[in-house]
Amino acid sequence: MATPPKRSCHVPASPTLSDSFWRKEKKISIEGNIAAGKSTFVRVLQGASEDWEVIPEPIGKWCNVQNESDDVSKELSSSQKSGGNLLQMLYDKPSRWSYTFQSYACLSRVRSQLQSPSIKLQQSEKPVQFYERSVYSDRYVFASNLFECGDLSDTEWSVYQDWHTWLLKQFTPEIHLDAIIYLRAQPQRCMQRLLQRGREEEAGLPLEYLEQLHFKHEAWLHHRSLRMDFDYLNDLPVLTLDVDDEFKKDRIKQEVLIDKVRDFLTTL
Numbered sequence: 203m204a205t206p207p208k209r210s211c212h213v214p215a216s217p218t219l220s221d222s223f224w225r226k227e228k229k230i231s232i233e234g235n236i237a238a239g240k241s242t243f244v245r246v247l248q249g250a251s252e253d254w255e256v257i258p259e260p261i262g263k264w265c266n267v268q269n270e271s272d273d274v275s276k277e278l279s280s281s282q283k284s285g286g287n288l289l290q291m292l293y294d295k296p297s298r299w300s301y302t303f304q305s306y307a308c309l310s311r312v313r314s315q316l317q318s319p320s321i322k323l324q325q326s327e328k329p330v331q332f333y334e335r336s337v338y339s340d341r342y343v344f345a346s347n348l349f350e351c352g353d354l355s356d357t358e359w360s361v362y363q364d365w366h367t368w369l370l371k372q373f374t375p376e377i378h379l380d381a382i383i384y385l386r387a388q389p390q391r392c393m394q395r396l397l398q399r400g401r402e403e404e405a406g407l408p409l410e411y412l413e414q415l416h417f418k419h420e421a422w423l424h425h426r427s428l429r430m431d432f433d434y435l436n437d438l439p440v441l442t443l444d445v446d447d448e449f450k451k452d453r454i455k456q457e458v459l460i461d462k463v464r465d466f467l468t469t470l
């Protein structure tokens with residue numbers, strides 16, 4: 203008996219947007235270690251062009267998980283609705299919360315990677331959406347590191363990888379990136395910035411954790427030696443920007459970085 207054709211489960215991000223918009227729009231992920239300066243850098247990008255839109259990392263959702271969708275929750279007060287601070291729970295007890303955190307982080311990233319562009323971007327000639335991290339760093343940097351540290355069990359890591367591959371394949375090509383910008387900073391520099399920023403949840407993070415994440419970013423984006431389940435990622439263009447230097451208050455250094463991004467975009 204002939205095998206019936208596979209039914210496509212994918213849902214277009216926005217059926218009302220024209221094909222030509224999706225063809226010309228570029229999706230770029232900004233990757234880098236904790237406190238390397240991604241949010242700072244995307245703020246600079248946001249102000250640099252009308253054609254550029256930034257999708258921030260949904261950290262607010264992780265620090266204040268909400269029970270919004272079930273019927274019972276309508277009757278609850280806002281404190282009862284709170285599902286807690288998952289980032290804090292992860293850092294306090296990684297062996298208990300890593301799987302939950304990675305599942306939720308990935309779900310919220312899929313949602314933001316599928317987000318429709320603003321009206322302004324839809325009218326742009328050269329639209330670009332920049333994402334703060336991606337569903338790929340979720341797996342190949344963070345989850346993979348937690349598995350190597352023993353905070354995800356063999357079973358949790360297998361289950362995570364199985365649904366991650368399956369889920370992302372349902373959203374091909376909408377979720378595909380066109381390129382990555384890697385903000386490269388030494389772990390010691392990231393630690394210095396992390397301490398200076400003073401986010402409460404991160405207070406006890408050791409330098410060793412930042413070193414492990416640095417090693418993962420380097421293998422993925424510098425040496426390009428990671429084996430990945432998504433073939434297209436192996437050939438994805440990567441722009442590496444050294445961000446060890448102070449650029450936050452230096453307009454000239456910011457312009458240099460923006461020019462590098464503009465040049466990179468012309469090659470895509």
Ligand SMILES: Nc1ncnc2c1ncn2[C@@H]1O[C@H](COP(=O)(O)OP(=O)(O)OP(=O)(O)O)[C@@H](O)[C@H]1O
Nearest residue numbers: 235236237238239240241242395399447448449450
């Ligand atoms: N180039 C820079 N020079 C000096 N300070 C910087 C620079 N980049 C970022 N900072 C400072 O370092 C701290 C961390 O930066 P930021 O929040 O942008 O990091 P991030 O990469 O977005 O962090 P996370 O991984 O947690 O999302 C902030 O206090 C920021 O002001």
Ligand SMILES: Nc1nc(=O)c2ncn([C@H]3C[C@H](O)[C@@H](CO)O3)c2[nH]1
Nearest residue numbers: 236259261303307339340344345404
């Ligand atoms: N475990 C883990 N998996 C992720 O996918 C992930 N993405 C971000 N983070 C942590 C880093 C910062 O503390 C904080 C803000 O970036 O959240 C993550 N942690």
